[in-house]
Amino acid sequence: MTFIIETRNVSYSYGDGMEAMRGVSISLEEGRKIALVGPNGAGKSTLMLMFNGILRPTSGEVLFHGQSLRYDPASLRELRRKVGMVFQNSDDQIFAPTVYQDVAFGPVNLGFPEEKVKRYVGYALAYVGLCGYERRPPHHLSGGEKKRVAIAGILAMEPEVIVLDEPTSNLDPASSEEIMDMLDELKCGGKTIIISTHDVELAYRWADEVILMEGGRILKRGTGQEVFGDPGLINKARLKLPIVVDIYRELVSRGLLSDSNPPRNVLELTDLVESRNRGTISRGTTGKIHIADVDKVGPDEINSILEGAHISYAGAMGTNAKALAERAGIILDFTYGVIDKCILKSLSGKDSLIMTSGGMVDRSVKRIQTYCEESGAKIEVVKLSSLEGPDVNPDRR
Amino acid sequence: MHDLLDDYTHSNALINTSPRLKLLLGLGAMLICISSATPIAPLFIAITMSLITVGIAKIPGRFYCTLLLIPLSFALLSSGVVAFMHGGGSQLFAMNLFGFMFEIRDDGANLALLLIARTFGGMCSLFFISLTTPMMEIFSVLKSLGLPDFLVDLSMLMYRYIFVFIDQAHLIHNAQVMRLGDAGIKNTLNSHAMLSGVLFLRAWEQGERLIVAMDARCYDGKLVLMEQGAKAKPRAIFAVVGYLVVVEAIVFLTKDIQLL
Numbered sequence: 026m027t028f029i030i031e032t033r034n035v036s037y038s039y040g041d042g043m044e045a046m047r048g049v050s051i052s053l054e055e056g057r058k059i060a061l062v063g064p065n066g067a068g069k070s071t072l073m074l075m076f077n078g079i080l081r082p083t084s085g086e087v088l089f090h091g092q093s094l095r096y097d098p099a100s101l102r103e104l105r106r107k108v109g110m111v112f113q114n115s116d117d118q119i120f121a122p123t124v125y126q127d128v129a130f131g132p133v134n135l136g137f138p139e140e141k142v143k144r145y146v147g148y149a150l151a152y153v154g155l156c157g158y159e160r161r162p163p164h165h166l167s168g169g170e171k172k173r174v175a176i177a178g179i180l181a182m183e184p185e186v187i188v189l190d191e192p193t194s195n196l197d198p199a200s201s202e203e204i205m206d207m208l209d210e211l212k213c214g215g216k217t218i219i220i221s222t223h224d225v226e227l228a229y230r231w232a233d234e235v236i237l238m239e240g241g242r243i244l245k246r247g248t249g250q251e252v253f254g255d256p257g258l259i260n261k262a263r264l265k266l267p268i269v270v271d272i273y274r275e276l277v278s279r280g281l282l283s284d285s286n287p288p289r290n291v292l293e294l295t296d297l298v299e300s301r302n303r304g305t306i307s308r309g310t311t312g313k314i315h316i317a318d319v320d321k322v323g324p325d326e327i328n329s330i331l332e333g334a335h336i337s338y339a340g341a342m343g344t345n346a347k348a349l350a351e352r353a354g355i356i357l358d359f360t361y362g363v364i365d366k367c368i369l370k371s372l373s374g375k376d377s378l379i380m381t382s383g384g385m386v387d388r389s390v391k392r393i394q395t396y397c398e399e400s401g402a403k404i405e406v407v408k409l410s411s412l413e414g415p416d417v418n419p420d421r422r
Numbered sequence: 423m424h425d426l427l428d429d430y431t432h433s434n435a436l437i438n439t440s441p442r443l444k445l446l447l448g449l450g451a452m453l454i455c456i457s458s459a460t461p462i463a464p465l466f467i468a469i470t471m472s473l474i475t476v477g478i479a480k481i482p483g484r485f486y487c488t489l490l491l492i493p494l495s496f497a498l499l500s501s502g503v504v505a506f507m508h509g510g511g512s513q514l515f516a517m518n519l520f521g522f523m524f525e526i527r528d529d530g531a532n533l534a535l536l537l538i539a540r541t542f543g544g545m546c547s548l549f550f551i552s553l554t555t556p557m558m559e560i561f562s563v564l565k566s567l568g569l570p571d572f573l574v575d576l577s578m579l580m581y582r583y584i585f586v587f588i589d590q591a592h593l594i595h596n597a598q599v600m601r602l603g604d605a606g607i608k609n610t611l612n613s614h615a616m617l618s619g620v621l622f623l624r625a626w627e628q629g630e631r632l633i634v635a636m637d638a639r640c641y642d643g644k645l646v647l648m649e650q651g652a653k654a655k656p657r658a659i660f661a662v663v664g665y666l667v668v669v670e671a672i673v674f675l676t677k678d679i680q681l682l
Contacts, residue, residue: 079634102640110638117631122582123558126646134642142646162558164585165432178639 028052028091029186029217030076030108035085037071037241045071047241048085053219053234055185058212060228061221062252063238064263069221070113072238073188076219077108106135109179111189115171116163124150124166124174125159131182149177153207154344169200176207186217193224202361205231210343213384229253229267230290230362237262250286269294292365295372296400311402312337312371314393315378317409318386319346324353330409331355331378338370338377342389346380355380364392371404426588427489427552434554435480440654441559443662448551450666452544454673461539463673468539470665471546479554489549490542497541505534557581575645583628591621 030053037046046068053059061069074080075087078094078101087094089104112118121127128149132142150156153173163171172192179187192208193201205227208218222228228235229249237244237252239262245252253259253270266274269288276282282301288294315336317327327349331339340359341347350357359366367377379389386408393406431437436444451471455464472490476483511528518524551560558578565574594617598604603613 077638079638101637102642105638105640112631112635112638116586117628118635120579120582120632120635121645122561122578126558126578129646130636130641131639133644133646134640136642160556160558162428162432162556162585163582164589165429182639 027055029055029089030219031088031091032072032075032082033086033088035072035075035082035087037068037075037080037083045241046075046082049241049243050085051236051243051246053217055217056212056215057217057233058208058231059217059219059234059236060232061219061236061238062223062225062228062262062264063221063244064223066240067238067262068241069238070190071241073110073190073219073221076186076188077105077110079110106131106182107184108186108188109182109184111172111175111179111187111192113191113194115168115175118175118178119163119171122162123159124155124161124163127163127174128177128181131178135182145181145183146177149181152180152344153177154348167200168195169197169203172196172200172204173207176204180211184216186219187211189218189220191222192220193222193227199360201227206342206361207344210383210385213388223264225253225259225264226267229270237264239263250289254287273297290365292369292396295369300400310374311404312374312376313405313407314367314371315376315407315409316386316389317378317380318382319349319380320382322409324349324355326409327355327378327380328353335376336378337375338367340367340377340379342379342381342385343383345382350380364389368393368396368404372402426585428557428585430481430485430553431556436478436554437556438652439554439658440652441555441563443654443658444555445551445560445563447662447665448547448555450662451547451550451669454666454669455540455543455547458540458673459536460673460676460679461535462676462679463669464536464539464543466672467543467669468546471543471550475546475550475553479550481553486549486553490545493541493545497538501534501537501541504537505530508533578645579632583625583632586628587621587625590624591617594620 031051033050035046035049036044038044049068049072061072063069071080075082078087078096081096089108094100094104119127121130125146128146129142132145137145146159147156150158153176155170155173155177158166158170158174163174166174176187176189187208189208192204196204208220209231212218220228220232232249234246235249235252236246237258244258244262245255249267253267256266256274259266265271269290273282273287273294276298277284282297288297313334315330315334317330319327330336338358339350339355340363341350341357342363347357347360363379363381367379370377381389390406390408393404396402397404451467455467458464472486475481476486505526506524508530509527510530511532514526514528514531516523516525558581561574561578561581565571595613598613598617602609604610
């Protein structure tokens with residue numbers, strides 16, 4: 026197992042003697058989605074600022090790839106290239122007067138030649154779905170767009186780890202889900218994502234690993250279910266239970282469900298209730314889920330599929346797919362939490378279409394397969410990946 | 423929330439023409455305005471520049487007029503004073519106020535007229551530049567003209583944060599008005615002083631955060647500039663040069679004409 030970032034007994038006090046961090050030791054694995062959760066003043070931001078050497082611990086040490094951090098300018102530059110940080114307030118981060126200049130800032134200061142800078146900026150802007158925004162000034166952007174620019178500025182430096190301080194604060198629900206979807210996509214690309222948040226719903230649903238902090242200490246770490254399975258601890262940290270867990274606990278206490286691991290999301294909760302009611306889930310016919318890889322299937326084909334098959338719902342994951350849907354004039358029912366929504370619709374007998382691209386295609390198929398294995402439901406997945414026409418994924422028939 | 427010149431600049435119809443050409447047109451017209459000995463050429467420039475700004479660059483006429491009212495009111499006030507101050511020539515107007523004679527003579531009136539015309543023409547040219555050329559393009563032209571990097575970089579950062587601070591000032595002002603900070607002159611002055619003080623502190627803090635943000639992204643003394651804007655089309659160059667020649671000709675042909 027590789028730890029990408031470790032802290033060993035790290036403490037930190039600010040100039041006025043306030044202790045923000047008291048002996049924190051954590052080790053973070055590579056390629057995971059990690060959420061630091063805790064109330065205001067728990068020390069989340071302080072800890073994050075240590076990951077790329079902006080703050081230096083008063084005692085203890087921080088390690089990157091097993092190497093203790095060194096704080097000379099050259100080492101810090103190298104570290105900051107690999108550990109990118111997205112600040113909570115986008116206006117702090119976006120200081121250049123145009124989008125292009127801001128995204129190009131990192132690559133230019135790394136001394137890349139002009140052609141490479143252009144390529145990287147183009148790639149980063151395409152990734153966050155802001156092609157054509159190059160000449161815009163930041164004060165003409167919405168909050169969600171600013172956040173995307175901030176992320177693009179970090180992506181252009183090709184970091185291994187992306188640290189985001191409260192990425193969804195001040196964003197409307199759809200924008201924040203889109204940002205979180207994008208972080209999912211990045212994780213699929215092999216990056217380690219660390220966020221801090223006090224949005225428990227978000228942390229519970231999204232993170233592979235939750236680290237609960239309070240008063241400069243770590244209270245508990247583990248999966249969302251482990252951390253949020255302890256209401257006393259959550260209370261102590263001035264947080265509240267995710268609504269799914271809350272409903273589940275109430276159902277258990279009324280004897281409607283048996284006590285085991287809390288469900289991770291609405292899908293699992295509905296399944297628990299249904300299997301308790303009917304003994305099994307989804308006796309009726311389930312709907313098909315079509316998955317279209319937008320890199321391989323064009324907008325016309327998708328439109329003809331939508332007209333031909335009886336598809337009631339369409340969803341898109343990732344910026345490419347969303348851009349294509351917009352070009353093709355497809356009205357999307359789901360732009361976030363797409364796979365779960367489609368499974369839910371399938372279980373109520375409706376067909377749906379997921380548009381996505383790259384590694385997300387296989388991930389979607391796998392997610393549905395895992396769900397089918399765990400729940401015993403049978404959902405037909407139709408993968409539309411070739412230009413010749415729909416080919417039916419054999420192992421799901 | 424605010425009605426900023428900058429917003430119109432970014433949505434004008436001439437945004438994709440060469441910034442150098444726009445600067446040449448604006449600055450050229452401005453210089454001719456100042457050098458003209460009679461009000462005819464400046465008035466011609468004022469009218470044509472306004473037509474270009476409203477007609478070709480598609481800046482809303484109503485907004486443009488309110489914008490012009492600001493310098494125009496200054497020009498009218500100061501030229502009024504000038505008209506009374508300068509003697510010489512025949513008397514055009516006189517009045518007796520508390521035993522003092524106030525009179526306008528030929529020379530004074532002509533000078534006042536010239537002053538108004540020059541201000542008007544100059545402002546129209548300046549508004550043409552500021553309403554059609556985004557600051558960033560002006561910065562890149564300045565850089566290519568050899569202005570030191572640090573000056574350009576510094577102005578770019580200042581330009582960026584103007585908007586952050588306008589927002590903040592607006593928010594603080596709202597917070598003050600909400601709690602009756604504008605009730606009476608004394609309160610208004612007091613609120614204004616507080617606003618300035620707080621804004622100064624915020625600017626300072628923002629500066630510290632800026633350094634952290636730049637360091638976090640490997641700052642090494644370099645800020646990029648967008649590549650130069652669009653290349654000028656031959657037809658556009660021809661039109662601009664032609665216009666400037668015509669205006670210069672008007673200056674030359676009308677140099678002996680006296681309006682009054």
